[in-house]
Structures are given as structure tokens and as C-alpha cells.
Amino acid sequence: MESATHRFRVRRQGQPGSAPHPPEPAVEWRQEFPYVWSEDEVVTRRDTLFFLLAGSGALCLATGTLALVGAVSEGSPAKVVPIARVDELVENGWKVFAYPDEYAQGILINLPGKGLVAYSDVCTHLSCAVTYQPESRRLYCPCHEGLFDAATGDVLAGPPTRPLPIIELEERQGTIYAVRMVLR
Ligand code: FES
Numbered sequence: 001m002e003s004a005t006h007r008f009r010v011r012r013q014g015q016p017g018s019a020p021h022p023p024e025p026a027v028e029w030r031q032e033f034p035y036v037w038s039e040d041e042v043v044t045r046r047d048t049l050f051f052l053l054a055g056s057g058a059l060c061l062a063t064g065t066l067a068l069v070g071a072v073s074e075g076s077p078a079k080v081v082p083i084a085r086v087d088e089l090v091e092n093g094w095k096v097f098a099y100p101d102e103y104a105q106g107i108l109i110n111l112p113g114k115g116l117v118a119y120s121d122v123c124t125h126l127s128c129a130v131t132y133q134p135e136s137r138r139l140y141c142p143c144h145e146g147l148f149d150a151a152t153g154d155v156l157a158g159p160p161t162r163p164l165p166i167i168e169l170e171e172r173q174g175t176i177y178a179v180r181m182v183l184r
Helices: 004-012 028-032 045-075
Strands: 081-085 094-098 105-111 115-120 131-133 138-141 146-149 155-157 166-172 175-182
Touching (some): 081 094, 081 105, 105 175, 115 175
Antiparallel strands (some): 081 175, 105 115, 115 166, 138 146
């Protein structure tokens, strides 16, 4: 280990204006950092450019794949699930049902003048469950006072900006089936 005095002397030898001096002896930093510059792994500009281009390409590919999956799932038929008997709901009555699986729900309404309609009961604002208000024939979200038209699922008031997804129905031999969720 060299003394502090010796280290100071070695540094001063390289200052401008000083006299030429013999090759620098093995100094302390060389022992602590024994790498030769020419053998170091340098990240070149070409490597950096390649990395950026490869990253951009991967992001574009992922975005395209997600868009494709989204487009396919929007238009593809979903599970067919029996959700009620034809005469189960009185006029202006309603019920919730699991659709398209046990982790999501729809709401079925026997709407006066229109008959059976169904929507996803997941509010398009922040996903609270909506309920039907028979007196006003609107769907109400209690979280932030969102309101939807029960005849169309369109937004009437509150923070939601998108209508409720429609669940298409079919009747087969006295049973009502949910057959498809239509995102809008
Ligand atoms: S979650 Fe429905 S209005 Fe906010």
C-alpha cells in the first residue's frame, strides 16, 4: 500500500508544464481496477441503435397482437348460457345473472313496452355494479351517480362516457339464453 505522500507525487508528475518523466509505475488504482481498455466490452452506438430498434419492434408487435385479439373477441360469439324462464320476470322486474362466466354479471330487465333486455351490470366508469330503478326505468350506479338508459344502455348522466355492453338474448323452448356480449 502506497502512502498518501507518494500518491500525491504521482499525480503531480502529469501536470502541464512539468518535465518529462519515466513511465508511470504500477499505481494503486491500476491494482484496484485491473482492466485493459482495449479488452473492455464497449456498448457501441450500433449496439444501442439495434437495442432501440428491437425494442420498438417488439412493442409494435405486442400492440398489434392485442388489437387483433380485442377485435376478434368483440365480434366472436360467446358462451350460450340459460339465464331465465320466459315468464319469470313480471313487467318492470329485473334480475342479475352470471355471464359470461361466474366472475361477471349481467342484468336482465323486462322493460315495459320493449320486453326483455340485458346488459353487463359493470359500470363503464370504474366497474361498480349498476342496479335497475323501475320507477325511472334507468340503470343506476351508486359509486358516482352514473345513470344509463334501460332501453338502450346509453349514458344519461354522471362520469361514465361509454354505454353499457349489450347482452344479446335468444329464446329457446321457453328459456331465455344469453348468447353474446356486444361491447360498444
Ligand atoms: S363507477 Fe359507476 S359512476 Fe363511477
